[in-house]
Amino acid sequence: MVFFCFLVDQKRMVRSSKPVAGICSRCGGCASVADMQTSTRFCYVPVHRRSWRAIICTFCGALLKSYR
Ligand SMILES: [Zn+2]
Numbered sequence: 001m002v003f004f005c006f007l008v009d010q011k012r013m014v015r016s017s018k019p020v021a022g023i024c025s026r027c028g029g030c031a032s033v034a035d036m037q038t039s040t041r042f043c044y045v046p047v048h049r050r051s052w053r054a055i056i057c058t059f060c061g062a063l064l065k066s067y068r
Contacts, residue, residue, distance in 0.1 A: 007044070013037045020055060022064070029059025036066075 017034035024031055034056050040048040054066040 008040065008042050010038060010040050013039070014056070015051075017056070017058070019058075022055065024057035024060060024062055024064060026062045027057065027060045029057045031055050031064055032058050 013036065015035045015037050017032045020031055020033045022031035023029065032055070034054055036052050036054050036056075038050045038052070039046050052066060055064040056062065057064060
């Protein structure tokens, strides 16, 4: 019998962030520009890592804008 492992998960991390002018459209909190890193793991082995920049809300964590 063969067991396939379809365990794929994606982790989003904020590496650093700093306040930027603007407010969240969802909660009205302060926005900040953040260096994000998304790592995709397959069976707990990191297979892909991507760094990107986004404007996020520091209060509710909403993604307001992303730069690719
Ligand atoms: Zn918010």
